[in-house]
Amino acid sequence: MSALLSGREILIVEDELLLRKRLTAYLESQGAACTAVGTLQEGRNALENLPLDYVLADVNLPDGLGLDLIEVAQEQGEIPIVIMTADGGVAVAVDAIRRGASDYLAKPFDPQELPLVLGRAQSGRRESRLKRHRNRPSNQASSDEGLFFGESLEAFRGQLEKVIEADRRLTDKLPPVLIEGETGTGKSSVARWLHANGSRSDKELVVVNCAALPEQLAESELFGHEKGAFTDAKQARIGLFEAADGGTLFLDEIASLSPALQAKVLTAIEDGRIRKVGSSKQIDVNVRLIAASNRSLKELSATGEFREDLYHRLNLLSFTIPPLRDRGDDALRLAEHLLTGLARKYGYKKASFSERCRRWICNYEWPGNVRELQHEIERALVLGDPECLEFMGMPGTTGSSDAATSDSNNGDWLNPAWSLPEEGFMLEAAIDRLIDLAIDECGGNVSKAARRIGVARDYIRYRKTKKGK
The missing domain is CATH 3.40.50.300 (P-loop containing nucleotide triphosphate hydrolases)
Known part of the structure; x- marks a missing residue:
């Protein structure tokens, strides 16, 4: 039994009774359900009222041409239709394909050819469906x-x-x-x-x-x-x-x-x-x-x-x-990988990140992950200097959302209103406090904290070990 034909509804439109019975017997032995008729009008009625998967139609029928069923099959949902032609009817076969038939069979033929022919017809129907799907922007x-x-x-x-x-x-x-x-x-x-x-x-x-x-x-x-x-x-x-x-x-x-x-x-x-x-x-x-x-x-x-x-x-x-924020130094490696492809896309032979941008890539949280990184790189390529790329979202970069704040503060994270206390303070203790603050803000993730304050992970471990002694 053919898996392709099992459970399929097939219409046979053929005026020759013996051939009609022969095709029906073979297809039903392969698990298909057949409706066999002998005239064009009966074929048209079946196409318009039955849930069909395939149609086999002879060219010459008592009341017209089987070719007229091609348009009906298309109107009913692009049902694959295979035209059966007399030996030597090449011109008819070409006309059938031109009008939208899936395939043709030259009489006489062996019914065992049907699974292969109908398989090709079904592939064509799937491709037509996929073509419409691919053409949608989404x-x-x-x-x-x-x-x-x-x-x-x-x-x-x-x-x-x-x-x-x-x-x-x-x-x-x-x-x-x-x-x-x-x-x-x-x-x-x-x-x-x-x-x-x-x-x-x-x-x-x-x-x-x-x-x-x-x-x-x-x-x-x-x-x-x-x-x-x-x-x-x-x-x-x-x-x-x-x-x-x-x-x-x-x-x-x-x-x-x-x-x-x-x-x-x-x-x-x-x-x-x-x-x-x-x-x-x-x-x-x-x-x-x-x-x-x-x-x-x-x-x-x-x-x-x-x-x-x-x-x-x-x-x-x-x-x-x-998420990208948990991939460590791979964020920068990924950025370089993306930059290579996008520079090729836009025709730039030479493109690279500024040192400030490289540090930003390593320290930024990237809530939009790889997609956000790719968009930032593409935007910078189009609107910035390809040989010294900087992202629009970086503080101090023209067009960034916090550019006004950056302009007044020269891109410095330090509050301009702060000043050193008169009594002084311990620098080592301040460093340890910054490290603890970074670890707390990063939920205990030492790697993320290290990127946040621009140091190596081992440096934080060294400071924590030293502090514990």
């Missing part, structure tokens, strides 16, 4: 320039490589992957890296921002719908799960989906099947699912904001990307 592939592991993420990269090694030992039913991390840490880039380096790199990667899906259309977008399933469903449509069949589906911000949709995603993962809106039949899909969230799904499931069963299913292979 689904355009973003740059992977921000994907940089560095020393701080070597262990993380090693875990991802183990996932890829395991994938290559499996033929299908790849386990889902969950990527968590703050906004801007690079979850999408990691998902693309996993796909590009995995066993399905030659297949489609479908990227869906769940937070951008209108709630009333999200189910149709992901799982597809039949004609008439709801008010505006004027034609059938395949969903992105089906379009990603054989490849990878990346659901970014999966926590934005409603509980009902989360249940359908769980079914798709566990059973490898989906059901279109308005349909009673299930469709087999073979999709590697990668999900991402900027909030902890464990915490959301504990409060009932995310389905606990789906969380446990996704948590099989889960990873958390640390």
